[in-house]
Amino acid sequence: MSTPILSVQNLTKRFGPEAPPVVHEVSFEVEDGEIFSILGPSGCGKTTTLRCVAGFEEASAGTIAVRDQTLSGPGVHVSPDARDVGIVFQNYALFPHLTVRENVAFGLDGASEAARSARAQEVLEMVGLDGFEDRRPQHLSGGQQQRVALARTLAPEPDLILLDEPFSNLDALLRQETRQEVRELLKNKGMSAVFVTHNQEEALSFADRLAVMRGGQLDQIGTPEEVYYHPRTLFVAQFLGRTNLLLSQAAGTEADTPLGRVGLNEAAEGTVLVSMRPEHLALEAPEASDGTVGTVVGRAFKGHDITYRVCCGGSEYLVHTDNRRFYEPGDTVAVRPLEPAVVLESRSTPAEVPSGATPEPEP
Numbered sequence: 001m002s003t004p005i006l007s008v009q010n011l012t013k014r015f016g017p018e019a020p021p022v023v024h025e026v027s028f029e030v031e032d033g034e035i036f037s038i039l040g041p042s043g044c045g046k047t048t049t050l051r052c053v054a055g056f057e058e059a060s061a062g063t064i065a066v067r068d069q070t071l072s073g074p075g076v077h078v079s080p081d082a083r084d085v086g087i088v089f090q091n092y093a094l095f096p097h098l099t100v101r102e103n104v105a106f107g108l109d110g111a112s113e114a115a116r117s118a119r120a121q122e123v124l125e126m127v128g129l130d131g132f133e134d135r136r137p138q139h140l141s142g143g144q145q146q147r148v149a150l151a152r153t154l155a156p157e158p159d160l161i162l163l164d165e166p167f168s169n170l171d172a173l174l175r176q177e178t179r180q181e182v183r184e185l186l187k188n189k190g191m192s193a194v195f196v197t198h199n200q201e202e203a204l205s206f207a208d209r210l211a212v213m214r215g216g217q218l219d220q221i222g223t224p225e226e227v228y229y230h231p232r233t234l235f236v237a238q239f240l241g242r243t244n245l246l247l248s249q250a251a252g253t254e255a256d257t258p259l260g261r262v263g264l265n266e267a268a269e270g271t272v273l274v275s276m277r278p279e280h281l282a283l284e285a286p287e288a289s290d291g292t293v294g295t296v297v298g299r300a301f302k303g304h305d306i307t308y309r310v311c312c313g314g315s316e317y318l319v320h321t322d323n324r325r326f327y328e329p330g331d332t333v334a335v336r337p338l339e340p341a342v343v344l345e346s347r348s349t350p351a352e353v354p355s356g357a358t359p360e361p362e363p
């Protein structure tokens, strides 16, 4: 396999010799051309990890290498400006007194002014901002400012770019559009990126792979599909979207759950907590199903699909279905699992966690 563009091994960062680590033995690798996201709740250590990679923070332990060059390690700390890494901050940090073109040309050194200006122009065209070169940043929309910040980072063609919550200042529609455009741009240029966010949907739709972080550690690394459909911990299962938890008795690759006997994604024994996404359950007419009988207690119609809340055996479950068949609150239905349940390695003992639908993930 080729050398990863970024390799972070056992990175630990503490602010003060006696302070507890805010990043603790974090390891991950980013392949060439890959968009990698670090996803986690506020305060879990995402920005600190990114700042260590950029060189703004000195690692307390562990190593950081870009291609074959060690940037941080025992006795090594390469300064930020000597790292071939570009960074896009949350607030864009554009210079208000410079034009868009000047902002982009600012980071290009070595060349003549004419050459820098020409390069800035080229990158501005690439991000769809030709025609805006002579404006000042405050006369641009949030999405356009975002693209100026990105153009400024792309102009020196760094090996790797780091993005810290880059879309957080944009409204929902603009955020979706901008991140699609940025993703296409990075992919067209074959650039590698590490992108930090607390927004689940953003990480799932923007990244090729993501790491879920909590309390300074990485719980799981995988593709969006892997972490969403095969969460390894209770935290990952709950943080990535709503799910149903089922306290179950496992015997090999099957378990008795409150929704009947189901297959498991991996062998387990004894009392286990398993997760089943709402879209992996079906609602059926009870007379034509061998599913678990329950009562519809709520329904959220979303146009293309419907989420039902169904009460079975005293617990409420979420079932996400297409809208070919309608049920009303009060209807008797059968709930049938469509896919194997996912065994969670919960850090809390399963008995503390009741069966049923999880609440809305934060934030």
Ligand SMILES: Nc1ncnc2c1ncn2[C@@H]1O[C@H](COP(=O)(O)OP(=O)(O)OP(=O)(O)O)[C@@H](O)[C@H]1O
Residues within 6 Å of the ligand: 015, 022, 040, 041, 042, 043, 044, 045, 046, 047, 048, 049, 198
């Ligand atoms: N310079 C610093 N000195 C002391 N503590 C710090 C410093 N910078 C960050 N921290 C602490 O480290 C922890 C992790 O912060 P960090 O900014 O990395 O989290 P985050 O996951 O990026 O959060 P957010 O999404 O809110 O930005 C927090 O408890 C924060 O208070």
